[in-house]
Amino acid sequence: MRNxxxxxxxxxxxxxxxxxxxxxxxxxxxxxxxxxxxxxxLKEQRELNINASESxxxxxxxxxxxxxxxxxxxxxxxxxxxDLEQKPDINAISLIADIFNKDLSADEVETKVLxxxxxxxxxxxxxxxxxxxxxxxxxxxSELSGFSINESYKRNYDPHPSIFHILGHLGFINDLDIEYxxxxxMGYDENLWLKVGKSGLExxxxxELRGKHGKxxxxxNARGNRKQITRVDNFVEGQELVTSINYIAQKKAFDLLKGxxxxxxxxxxxxxxxxxAVSVPSISANDLSGISSKDYADLLNDKQxxxxxRAFMGLYPPGSTIKPLLxxxxxxxxxxxxxxxxxxxxxxxxxxxxxxxNAWKEGGHGITNLEKALVESSNPFxxxxxxxxxxxxxxxxxxxxxxSSLLCVDCYPHQYSPLINDAxxxxxxxxxxxxxxxxxxxxxxxxxxTTPLHLALLTSAIAKKGKYQIPHLVNNSNESPLFLENKLSxxxxxxLNTSLINxxxxxxxxxxxxxxxxxxxxxxxxxxxVVDISSREEYDEVRKNPLLRDHAIFIGYAPYDxxxxxxxxxxxxxxxxxxxxxxxAKEILEVLTIEN
Amino acid sequence: xxINLNNALxxxxxxxxxxxxxxTIFSVTSIDLSYFFRFLLxxxxxxxxxxxxxxLLNINRILSAGWIILATNIxxxxxxxxxxxxxxxxxRWLDFGFLSLQPSEFMxxxxxxxxxxxxxxxxxxxxxxxxxxxxxxxxxTAIPIIIQPDLGTGVVYIxxxxxxxxxxxxxxxxFLGLFAALIILSPxxxxxxxxxxxxxxxxxxxxxxxxxxxxxNILQSEISIGSGxxxxxxxxxxxxxxxxxxxxxxxxxxxxxYAEQFGFVGVMLIFILLAVFILLSLNALMKQNNLSYDxxxxxxxxxxxxxxxxxxxxxxxxxxxxxPVVGLPLPFFTKGGSSLLCFSIMLxxxxxxxxxxxx
Numbered sequence: 008m009r010n011x012x013x014x015x016x017x018x019x020x021x022x023x024x025x026x027x028x029x030x031x032x033x034x035x036x037x038x039x040x041x042x043x044x045x046x047x048x049l050k051e052q053r054e055l056n057i058n059a060s061e062s063x064x065x066x067x068x069x070x071x072x073x074x075x076x077x078x079x080x081x082x083x084x085x086x087x088x089x090d091l092e093q094k095p096d097i098n099a100i101s102l103i104a105d106i107f108n109k110d111l112s113a114d115e116v117e118t119k120v121l122x123x124x125x126x127x128x129x130x131x132x133x134x135x136x137x138x139x140x141x142x143x144x145x146x147x148x149s150e151l152s153g154f155s156i157n158e159s160y161k162r163n164y165d166p167h168p169s170i171f172h173i174l175g176h177l178g179f180i181n182d183l184d185i186e187y188x189x190x191x192x193m194g195y196d197e198n199l200w201l202k203v204g205k206s207g208l209e210x211x212x213x214x215e216l217r218g219k220h221g222k223x224x225x226x227x228n229a230r231g232n233r234k235q236i237t238r239v240d241n242f243v244e245g246q247e248l249v250t251s252i253n254y255i256a257q258k259k260a261f262d263l264l265k266g267x268x269x270x271x272x273x274x275x276x277x278x279x280x281x282x283x284a285v286s287v288p289s290i291s292a293n294d295l296s297g298i299s300s301k302d303y304a305d306l307l308n309d310k311q312x313x314x315x316x317r318a319f320m321g322l323y324p325p326g327s328t329i330k331p332l333l334x335x336x337x338x339x340x341x342x343x344x345x346x347x348x349x350x351x352x353x354x355x356x357x358x359x360x361x362x363x364x365n366a367w368k369e370g371g372h373g374i375t376n377l378e379k380a381l382v383e384s385s386n387p388f389x390x391x392x393x394x395x396x397x398x399x400x401x402x403x404x405x406x407x408x409x410x411s412s413l414l415c416v417d418c419y420p421h422q423y424s425p426l427i428n429d430a431x432x433x434x435x436x437x438x439x440x441x442x443x444x445x446x447x448x449x450x451x452x453x454x455x456x457t458t459p460l461h462l463a464l465l466t467s468a469i470a471k472k473g474k475y476q477i478p479h480l481v482n483n484s485n486e487s488p489l490f491l492e493n494k495l496s497x498x499x500x501x502x503l504n505t506s507l508i509n510x511x512x513x514x515x516x517x518x519x520x521x522x523x524x525x526x527x528x529x530x531x532x533x534x535x536x537v538v539d540i541s542s543r544e545e546y547d548e549v550r551k552n553p554l555l556r557d558h559a560i561f562i563g564y565a566p567y568d569x570x571x572x573x574x575x576x577x578x579x580x581x582x583x584x585x586x587x588x589x590x591x592a593k594e595i596l597e598v599l600t601i602e603n
Numbered sequence: 604x605x606i607n608l609n610n611a612l613x614x615x616x617x618x619x620x621x622x623x624x625x626x627t628i629f630s631v632t633s634i635d636l637s638y639f640f641r642f643l644l645x646x647x648x649x650x651x652x653x654x655x656x657x658x659l660l661n662i663n664r665i666l667s668a669g670w671i672i673l674a675t676n677i678x679x680x681x682x683x684x685x686x687x688x689x690x691x692x693x694x695r696w697l698d699f700g701f702l703s704l705q706p707s708e709f710m711x712x713x714x715x716x717x718x719x720x721x722x723x724x725x726x727x728x729x730x731x732x733x734x735x736x737x738x739x740x741x742x743x744t745a746i747p748i749i750i751q752p753d754l755g756t757g758v759v760y761i762x763x764x765x766x767x768x769x770x771x772x773x774x775x776x777x778f779l780g781l782f783a784a785l786i787i788l789s790p791x792x793x794x795x796x797x798x799x800x801x802x803x804x805x806x807x808x809x810x811x812x813x814x815x816x817x818x819x820n821i822l823q824s825e826i827s828i829g830s831g832x833x834x835x836x837x838x839x840x841x842x843x844x845x846x847x848x849x850x851x852x853x854x855x856x857x858x859x860x861y862a863e864q865f866g867f868v869g870v871m872l873i874f875i876l877l878a879v880f881i882l883l884s885l886n887a888l889m890k891q892n893n894l895s896y897d898x899x900x901x902x903x904x905x906x907x908x909x910x911x912x913x914x915x916x917x918x919x920x921x922x923x924x925x926x927p928v929v930g931l932p933l934p935f936f937t938k939g940g941s942s943l944l945c946f947s948i949m950l951x952x953x954x955x956x957x958x959x960x961x962x
Contacts, residue, residue, distance in 0.1 A: 012727065012772070012898065017889055019770050020905050024885060027909065030916045031874060037923045041829045042867040049829025056826065057846050228846040229823075 056229075058237075062199065063221035066160055068245030070174055070208060070216070072254035073282065074602065078170050079209070079292070081245075084161035085141050086134035087154055089123040095153025102150055106143055107133055120153075135161065135297075162202075164292035169261030169285050171292045172316040173252060173480065175207020175419065178295070188213060206316075208248060208480060211417045218245035250480050251280030256598045260285040263591045269578040270317035272463040273595060276570050279467065279476035282599060283574070284418070284460070286317040319414075319421035322456040323577050326533030326584065327384045327517075328562045329451035331469050333392065334377060334503060336404045339494040342395045343377055345502055351375045355387040357394070357446060364390055364446060367534070381506040384517045384532065386450045393449025394442050401445075402428040407492035408468070414460050416479035424457040452536055462575035466562040469507075470529075470570035472500045507531055508567050511589075518561065521589035526597050529570075530563025532584030556580040561588035565596045572599050609883055616880040617950070621646060623873060624936035627861040630839050631853045632938070646935075650947045657951025662900055669720030673744070676713040679706035680747045705941040707748040707756050708932075711763045712948055714744060715906055718764075719899045722771055727898065729773050737768060738777065755929030759917065766913075767906050820856070823849045824922045827859035835866030853938040855930055859922050881912040884953060904956025907949035914946075 041049065070079040087103070089095065095103075100120060104113035110133055119130040132154065136144070144156065162177050164170070180203045188203065189195045192214050199220055204210035221242030226234045260271045264287040273283035288311050295303075306314055315321070337343045353371035355364040366386035372379060380388035406412075411426035425431060427448065429439045447453025457465075460478070468475040473491040495503075507529035510516040517532045535558045538549055550556045559581030564573040574592050581587035625646055629639035657665075665672075683697055683706060697704050718737055725733060741764040749757035769778060827843040830836065841863040843849045852860050862870050885908050888901060911934050918933040920926045932942035 013901075015772055016770060016898070016901070016905075019772065020885065020889070020909070023766060023770070023909055024881070027881065027912050027916065028878070030920065031878060033925070034916065034919055034923065035871070035874060037925060038828065038862070038867055038870045041825060041923060042831050042862065042870070043833055046829045046832035046867075049826045050832065053826050053830045053843060053848075056823075056848050057842055226846065229848045229850075234846065 057226050058224065059227050060222050060224045063223055063242050064160065064200075065218040065220060065242040065244045067162065068212075068216040068218065068247045070248045070250060072250055072252045072257070073280075074254050076165065076254040078165045078250070078252070078254070079174050080163055081160040082163045084134070084159055085136045086157050086159065087132040087136065087144060088157045089120050089130045089132065090153050090155050093153050094124060095120055095151070099151050099153050102147065103132065103154060106147065107140065129157070131157070162296065166291040166293055167258055167261070168289035168291050169257045170252070170254075171207075171289045172286045172318065173207055173250070173257075173284055174292055175209040176205055176292050176295045177202045177209055178205040207419055208250065208417065211419045212248055212481065215246045216248060219243035248481055251275065251278075251282055251482060252284070252480065253282035253599060253602055255602055256283050256595055257285060259598050260591075260595050261287060261289070263594060264578070267578050267581065268311060268317070269576070269581065269588075270321055270459040271574065271576050271591070271595060272318050272459045273572055273574040273599060274463050274467045274478050275599075276467055276471060276564070276573060278482060279478045280482055281415070281418070281478050281480050282572070283595060284318045284480075286315070286319075286321070288313045290314070316420070317577070317579075318459045319418045320458065321577070322422065322424065322458055323558055323560065323579075324453070324455055324535035325451040325457045325462060326535030326558070326560055327386075327451060328462060328531050328533035328560050328575075328584070329448075329455065329457075330381055330384070330389055330533075331503060331507060331531055331562075332408060332465055333389060333449060334381065334506075335469070335473075335491065335493050335495060336396075336401065337392050338377075338499050339404075339492070340397070340400055342392055345377050345499075348374050348376045349388055349391055351380075351385045351387045353387070355390040355446065357390075357443060360443060362443070378502065378506045378509070379515075381503075381531065382509045382513055382516050384510075389449040390446045391449075393445040396445050396448075398429070398440060402426065404492055407490075408465060409461065414458070414464055414477070416477055417481055418460065418478075421460060422458055424461045425454075427454045451533060452539075459575045459577045462560070462562050462577070463573055466564055466575055467573040469503070470564035470573050472497075504529060504567060507563075511563070516585075518563075518585040518589040520586050521593050523593050526593065526600060527566035527568060528563050528593055528596055529565070529567040530561055530589065530592065532589055533560035533562070534558070534582065534584045535560060537580070550582075553580055557582050559584045559587040561585070561592045563589070563592045563596065565600060572596055609887055612879055613883050613887070616876040616883075618647075619876045620873065620880070621650065621935045623861065623865075623869075623876075624857075624933075626838065627857055627864070627936055628853060628938050630841060630864060631844055631857060631860055646943065649943065650935075650950060653944065653947035654951040654954055657948055658955040660955070662903075662952075662955055666716060666720045666723065666899060669717040673713045673717040673740075676706060676709055677744055677747060680710065680751075682706075683751065704944070705939075707751065707753060707760070708941040708945045709948075710744065710748060710756075710760050711910060712907075712945065712952075714741065714760070714764050715767055715903060718767055718771070719903055723897065723899050727771060727902075729771075734768075734773050734777055737773075738781075741765070741768075753930070755931055758929065759914075759931055763906075763910055763913070766909065767902075770906055770909075771902055820850055820928060821924045824856050824859040825924050827856075828862040828923060831863040831866040831869070833867050835862075835864050835869050838864055840864050854932065855918070855928070855937070856922050857936045857938070858919055858933050861936070877912065877915055881908055884908050888956065900952075900956035904953050907952050911946060911949055 066081045069077055069081075071077050100116050101113050104111050104116050116132055119132055122128065123130040133140070141156070144151065144154075164174060164176075179201060180197065184203050184205070185195075185197045187210070189197070200217065204213040204216070209216065219242055222240040223236060224238040225236045228234055256273070260273075260283050264271065264285065267287060269287055271283055271285045272281065274280070275282050290306065290313050351366065351371035351373060353366050353369055355366065356362075357364065364386070367384070371387065372383050372385045375383075375385045375388050377388070379385065405426055410424050412423055413421070414423060415421050427440070427444075432438055432440050432444070432454070444453060448455050464475060464478060468491050473493050473495065474488050475491070476488055510532065511518045511521055511523045511528050511530055513519060518530055521528075537555050537557060557580070559578040561576045561584050562574065564570045574596055576588040576592045576595075578588050578591070622643065625639065625643040679697065686697060697706060717740070721737065722733070741761060745757045745761050748760060765778070765781065823843060827841065827849055830843065836842070841860045843863055844852050844860050849856050849859060861873070865872070885905055888904050888908070914931065914934050917926070917929070918931050921928055921931065932939060934942065934946045
């Protein structure tokens with residue numbers, strides 16, 4: 008009986024023992040998997056648990072003007088963050104929500120505190136504190152344990168809108184930025200910098216301005232408390248950028264254009280730096296930091312395009328301001344001489360096509376030679392001249408005048424003026440260039456387009472008798488001089504100079520009303536058509552719409568006996584180059600001359 | 604108990620486990636080496652003392668107090684609700700000044716004593732009434748544990764109770780019935796009995812969608828174990844412990860710290876020691892030839908051997924992520940008086956059972 012019981016018991020006990028060994032075998036397999044197969048992987052995860060690092064960001068370099076004004080600099084900013092060492096309790100959370108009830112709700116704070124606990128991250132509760140808010144926090148900081156103040160840097164710009172396009176702005180990095188910087192900066196690490204230069208000097212000189220970031224390596228425990236710092240890589244502060252911008256003149260230029268749309272670019276001929284580059288309208292660079300996406304979209308959709316840098320990007324028909332350049336080409340190739348004349352009766356008749364082109368002055372200028380054609384801006388003279396142009400020679404010459412090449416060392420973004428040749432016309436119109444096209448090109452209309460920057464550079468080359476350099480905003484490179492392709496004698500250059508002086512100082516000159524006084528300005532006015540029209544009556548109809556009015560353009564340089572500054576002014580829909588753009592050019596040149 | 608190879612192996616495997624446990628406890632709390640020796644000494648002495656007391660006591664006398672022992676234990680469990688300390692959101696401990704005890708830990712002993720005493724009266728003959736009575740007693744006495752809330756201890760208590768009834772020879776149909784009931788009732792139990800915190804633990808085990816903190820413990824435990832690799836980081840080399848990445852490293856998850864320090868080889872050593880202890884001590888019971896008329900110590904001894912063995916397995920299955928985290932101590936590893944006392948008592952029963960059978 009007892010033996011039967013005993014056997015029965017033994018069977019059942021051994022049955023359970025069997026389960027025990029089956030589970031033990033399962034555990035052997037499990038530990039083999041965890042420790043031998045996945046061991047090194049899990050060990051790596053453990054190292055990730057423990058070892059952490061944080062970046063130390065240096066102060067970004069200042070950007071200053073040549074005349075010593077600080078245009079951009081990093082300033083300290085304070086924010087409230089959740090402590091990593093000690094977590095806030097419910098009283099501290101409700102107190103902080105109470106103190107800053109304008110900006111915070113207790114729920115928001117609590118969510119951030121929980122996130123901080125969960126992921127061991129330093130969550131920001133409130134950033135960019137005002138002095139007043141900072142004081143409010145500090146006064147009650149004993150009751151606010153678990154929160155602390157974090158110091159960081161914030162980019163601050165001089166608020167004047169004239170410098171926005173030159174400086175550019177910072178913004179959160181995106182794929183386009185990564186592509187841009189990886190092509191230009193050796194070993195670029197896209198994960199290091201949250202905000203990068205989006206345009207202007209901030210972008211071009213990103214590497215110099217930002218310096219080198221440092222890194223602090225440390226070991227931390229599960230609560231995120233730091234145990235010990237294992238290594239520190241020191242940071243290098245960003246370099247200061249001294250630009251060629253003349254802050255006073257820059258501001259003056261902007262204020263003169265206020266309420267209009269247009270651009271001014273001036274070039275210092277002593278080193279081909281750019282003291283003035285203004286695009287109107289504009290915004291204050293500070294307005295873009297922390298802007299809402301709606302406000303940003305509004306700015307982008309603004310019909311006046313305040314974010315568009317007209318000075319470097321705007322393409323305008325140069326109108327009559329192209330005439331000095333075409334004179335150089337014509338004299339070089341023998342299409343005309345200073346003595347050759349034509350009769351200007353206010354029209355140009357294109358015999359081959361039986362077409363008649365109107366000139367701006369009713370009745371015309373009468374017997375006209377090259378100088379008179381420049382001073383009084385005779386269109387028939389230059390239309391006639393242009394019909395003689397050899398296509399290939401013209402294209403070659405224009406190429407030497409920087410059409411189709413980049414125009415500035417460090418202007419960002421900037422655009423080249425298209426080179427008008429057969430290939431260009433084939434691409435856009437499916438035809439080769441023909442004589443009729445040159446009639447328009449002769450007066451800077453039709454297909455010809457230039458940027459204000461390019462106009463200023465061409466003016467510089469004319470002022471320096473064909474010699475020029477690629478302009479820059481920050482002088483850190485020695486550009487070798489370039490030459491306009493020409494066969495002009497010194498006498499030719501002098502006569503060209505005289506003609507351009509007479510534009511301003513001769514009573515017949517188109518810019519005589521500028522009343523240039525004693526700043527010794529030479530120049531050329533231009534009026535470029537926005538729409539293609541063939542009669543003056545038609546224009547009177549068209550000008551009722553201000554947006555279809557002609558653009559006013561003026562190029563000039565001073566002093567004419569030893570040129571120091573060249574300038575190009577474009578006023579969109581400003582109608583008369585001589586009367587609208589000329590006086591502005593004069594005032595800016597005045598400021599530049601006095602400042603130097 | 605004669606000294607022979609078998610017994611020597613049983614004792615040395617046990618001592619091996621206790622030394623490994625003490626080393627691990629020391630490495631987690633790591634104060635200084637003299638503390639470790641003191642701790643080891645206290646552990647060994649208390650185990651020997653308790654085991655000796657229970658070995659020497661007349662087991663009949665203990666058994667005849669079965670009703671009283673079970674009733675007292677239930678009262679202690681209930682009294683926790685009134686006098687107990689609250690730790691981690693549940694009341695389980697009674698503070699006696701020099702040591703705090705978790706009365707629910709002792710329930711698996713009390714129930715066994717009660718059941719064996721009851722069955723002995725009927726010469727281990729089961730009837731329908733007796734079967735249902737013992738099952739009923741098991742489930743009813745589990746309620747105070749579960750409502751503490753301590754689902755893990757409660758469920759394991761029930762499982763061990765069922766195992767005892769199985770060993771003692773209850774008809775198979777009851778076990779099949781219980782199994783069927785469990786399957787049918789599991790959705791109801793899940794929805795109405797489990798608290799959110801308990802559900803969280805189960806969800807986190809079944810999917811990766813559980814809350815981060817639920818998943819966290821298991822993940823960190825697996826990281827600790829894996830980091831040990833084949834040979835371990837060496838004694839005191841647990842970085843997971845040093846940097847506090849493993850919560851409850853001195854109680855539920857202590858084996859992960861052991862595994863990190865001593866590696867797969869160390870884990871296998873523990874498994875071998877455990878297997879040797881369980882297999883040899885159970886065999887020693889089974890091979891007794893001159894049995895007394897009373898099989899009670901027999902049942903009790905094998906029950907406690909299996910409880911120790913399965914307590915090991917459940918804890919290690921839990922820390923290695925194979926079952927949900929139920930919060931069960933690892934015998935002779937987990938820091939805590941209740942667990943140590945509880946398993947020492949079981950050892951006393953195991954040794955006394957062998958001695959008794961020899962008589």
